[in-house]
Amino acid sequence: MRPVVAVLGAGGFIGNRLVEMLHLGGGHVVRPVVRRPEALALALRFALDGRVAEARDEAALAEAFAGCSHVVHAVAGPPEVITGSVAPVYRAAAAAGVRRIVYLSSASVHGQSPAPGTDETSPLSSRQKLAYNNAKVAAERRLQQLRQGGGVEVVRLRPGIVHGPRSYWTGGFADELLAGEAYLVGGGTGICNSIYVDNLVHAVRLALKAPRGDGEAYIVGDAETVTWAELCDPIARALGYSREALAVPAPGEMRRMPAGLDPMTALRRAAALLPPRPRRALRAARAAWRAPAAPAAPPGTPQPPVSQEKADLHLCAVRLPMDKARSELGYAPIVDFETACRHALAWLAFAGYPVGDGAGGRDADPSEPLQRKPQHGG
Amino acid sequence: MSPDTERPGARGPALGVTVIGCGAATRLYAAPALAALEGRGLLRVTRLFDPAPDAVAAVRPLLASAMPAPSLEAALEGADLAVIASPPALHASQCAIALKSGLHVFCEKPLALAAADAQALIATAEACGRLLAVGLIRRHLPAARAIKALLAAGTLGTPRSVCWFEGGPFDWPVAGPGYFSAAQSGGGILQDIGTHALDLLAWWLGPPQLRDYADDAMGGVEANASLHLACGAAEVRMRLSRDWARPNRVTIRGARGTIRWDANAPLSFELGLDGAPPGLVTLDDGAGGTTDFVSTYAVQIADAIDAIRSGRAPAVPAAAGRDACALIETCYRERRLLEMGWFSEQERAQAAAHAGGAR
Numbered sequence: 001m002r003p004v005v006a007v008l009g010a011g012g013f014i015g016n017r018l019v020e021m022l023h024l025g026g027g028h029v030v031r032p033v034v035r036r037p038e039a040l041a042l043a044l045r046f047a048l049d050g051r052v053a054e055a056r057d058e059a060a061l062a063e064a065f066a067g068c069s070h071v072v073h074a075v076a077g078p079p080e081v082i083t084g085s086v087a088p089v090y091r092a093a094a095a096a097g098v099r100r101i102v103y104l105s106s107a108s109v110h111g112q113s114p115a116p117g118t119d120e121t122s123p124l125s126s127r128q129k130l131a132y133n134n135a136k137v138a139a140e141r142r143l144q145q146l147r148q149g150g151g152v153e154v155v156r157l158r159p160g161i162v163h164g165p166r167s168y169w170t171g172g173f174a175d176e177l178l179a180g181e182a183y184l185v186g187g188g189t190g191i192c193n194s195i196y197v198d199n200l201v202h203a204v205r206l207a208l209k210a211p212r213g214d215g216e217a218y219i220v221g222d223a224e225t226v227t228w229a230e231l232c233d234p235i236a237r238a239l240g241y242s243r244e245a246l247a248v249p250a251p252g253e254m255r256r257m258p259a260g261l262d263p264m265t266a267l268r269r270a271a272a273l274l275p276p277r278p279r280r281a282l283r284a285a286r287a288a289w290r291a292p293a294a295p296a297a298p299p300g301t302p303q304p305p306v307s308q309e310k311a312d313l314h315l316c317a318v319r320l321p322m323d324k325a326r327s328e329l330g331y332a333p334i335v336d337f338e339t340a341c342r343h344a345l346a347w348l349a350f351a352g353y354p355v356g357d358g359a360g361g362r363d364a365d366p367s368e369p370l371q372r373k374p375q376h377g378g
Numbered sequence: 379m380s381p382d383t384e385r386p387g388a389r390g391p392a393l394g395v396t397v398i399g400c401g402a403a404t405r406l407y408a409a410p411a412l413a414a415l416e417g418r419g420l421l422r423v424t425r426l427f428d429p430a431p432d433a434v435a436a437v438r439p440l441l442a443s444a445m446p447a448p449s450l451e452a453a454l455e456g457a458d459l460a461v462i463a464s465p466p467a468l469h470a471s472q473c474a475i476a477l478k479s480g481l482h483v484f485c486e487k488p489l490a491l492a493a494a495d496a497q498a499l500i501a502t503a504e505a506c507g508r509l510l511a512v513g514l515i516r517r518h519l520p521a522a523r524a525i526k527a528l529l530a531a532g533t534l535g536t537p538r539s540v541c542w543f544e545g546g547p548f549d550w551p552v553a554g555p556g557y558f559s560a561a562q563s564g565g566g567i568l569q570d571i572g573t574h575a576l577d578l579l580a581w582w583l584g585p586p587q588l589r590d591y592a593d594d595a596m597g598g599v600e601a602n603a604s605l606h607l608a609c610g611a612a613e614v615r616m617r618l619s620r621d622w623a624r625p626n627r628v629t630i631r632g633a634r635g636t637i638r639w640d641a642n643a644p645l646s647f648e649l650g651l652d653g654a655p656p657g658l659v660t661l662d663d664g665a666g667g668t669t670d671f672v673s674t675y676a677v678q679i680a681d682a683i684d685a686i687r688s689g690r691a692p693a694v695p696a697a698a699g700r701d702a703c704a705l706i707e708t709c710y711r712e713r714r715l716l717e718m719g720w721f722s723e724q725e726r727a728q729a730a731a732h733a734g735g736a737r
Binding site for chain 1: 450543547548549550551552554555557558559566594595597598600601602617619620621622624677694716717718719720721722724725729730732
């Protein structure tokens with residue numbers, strides 16, 4: 001009998017890929033669970049039993065988990081949702097007779113630029129600069145407490161930079177490029193602790209069934225050690241940008257763009273007044289509007305504002321180890337980095353980015369970078 | 379003469395209107411539009427019907443004079459015009475009941491899920507001597523009308539190509555998971571936004587011929603669709619998505635120029651002629667007051683009321699709704715699975731198996 005797996009947060013990009021791979025893999029019965037029914041748009045391309053439950057609503061979660069043997073907690077959201085969802089999910093899983101929860105934590109619990117020697121045994125701080133990191137630390141700790149007093153097993157996974165179709169690091173980076181807002185602090189020579197989304201889903205599959213793992217946390221990543229430039233270059237080239245097109249703020253350079261000087265401020269304000277669907281379209285249009293006129297930014301081009309989080313990430317000097325996941329879960333990445341990049345470009349073409357023909361790129365070979373400036377719209 | 383009397387439907391006593399279906403489309407667009415028309419004395423909403431009491435309760439504050447009806451039949455009693463805004467699978471049957479009960483009907487798109495059902499409705503309306511109008515709202519947008527006029531005047535020369543991208547992450551506030559089912563909605567993004575897009579395309583450039591259709595339904599309903607069509611000499615590439623945001627834009631290129639329209643922008647588009655870069659064209663809203671979707675919704679209801687009173691045809695004939703149904707039927711019949719190049723070989727095989735009837 002196939003295990004019935006509830007994917008909580010199925011509307012997110014990791015949750016969506018979990019649904020795709022678990023369902024198409026055939027080894028699991030998948031139950032997508034989302035906060036709002038409209039978030040089922042991608043999951044219900046398949047004939048699945050989609051459910052609606054807010055991640056802090058214990059009663060709704062228990063109903064959604066009924067009959068499930070496993071839960072994957074893949075909810076994204078603000079810190080209060082990250083921390084506030086842990087106990088309701090655990091209790092609801094217990095009430096529904098769930099055997100194991102796989103919790104998608106984050107390598108961010110170790111900070112964006114961890115110290116040399118960092119591994120799963122390293123102490124976690126809840127006094128980090130980013131609220132997101134602290135929330136993930138608090139969530140892990142709370143889960144451990146709940147596990148000690150409860151019967152549902154818990155496996156925590158700590159992925160780093162999850163890239164691939166529909167991810168911020170792929171689609172979001174493409175948007176930033178087209179908007180003239182992309183940058184690589186220090187030129188992107190820092191280590192990117194990357195994990196292609198398929199590799200993460202593979203780690204989840206292992207964590208669902210591994211004999212060991214209960215109560216443990218695992219860092220997971222791609223097989224290769226890659227830099228930020230190596231992650232971003234294929235996307236930039238495919239969209240017709242040279243490396244020189246990217247802003248390269250010096251390490252430590254942090255600037256904030258005054259809102260009044262931002263030429264798109266009016267559009268942003270207008271977007272806030274629109275209903276959701278036009279608002280998203282306007283956001284995308286803004287990205288196209290701001291697209292540079294040439295692939296390489298001319299000298300003196302204003303540089304985009306730099307976030308502290310990205311600066312820390314881009315300057316990371318440490319490759320996080322995944323020996324524990326290898327030895328205890330049997331984890332080995334199933335997609336190499338080169339293939340992952342090729343798949344990411346295939347998705348960009350599918351999504352309508354100008355890596356191929358303007359109506360979706362399906363006539364283009366997405367592995368072939370285009371040597372032309374970006375064309376936008378239609 | 380007051381401004382109101384210059385607008386369609388402004389003459390005569392207020393029509394009694396019943397609203398069938400109180401979901402998001404009614405709550406966000408139809409109800410505010412009907413309330414505005416009530417304020418102008420054009421109509422009075424008498425009844426609201428929806429099997430979900432919560433849905434009715436959410437709309438009632440917007441339409442103070444309307445009372446909940448316990449059944450469809452009760453909702454139709456005494457009304458002149460039925461506004462049908464229920465799930466698409468119910469449109470054909472509810473429209474037929476309303477027409478046969480002697481009401482005029484304004485039906486949200488799609489008119490039906492099958493072209494034969496839409497044609498049967500048109501026949502029923504003719505037999506009953508009642509108006510049947512369909513909510514293809516975009517035809518009422520000033521920008522869409524201006525583009526139609528420019529194309530009809532041959533401003534671009536012979537249209538050569540159309541590129542159309544529309545959509546983004548789906549965030550329409552649907553009532554529940556059942557919305558994403560062929561049984562309730564007749565399909566996914568194609569049946570939803572596609573109905574509007576294909577109708578506008580046909581209105582602008584003539585009946586489209588389908589060359590190729592692909593989507594990503596794998597046992598459920600599609601979130602992404604890709605269409606290759608021909609309208610006369612124009613090659614049309616249309617990409618619809620409930621998945622990821624890209625600029626929602628329609629680009630029409632002709633021998634002499636280019637029109638670019640941000641889909642749904644009511645009052646603006648770009649026009650470039652004779653090699654000049656496209657410049658922004660901004661329209662005023664004229665006498666219609668069509669500045670957003672609520673006011674445009676009001677315009678189309680007012681047009682239906684004027685058509686009822688004057689006996690003229692509505693601005694958007696029901697046949698347009700039927701033709702959109704027919705093209706969408708053809709698409710689904712001819713569908714193939716979209717290429718998803720990031721799937722593994724095993725996933726592709728399984729996706730094809732789940733897609734079932736796809737070629």
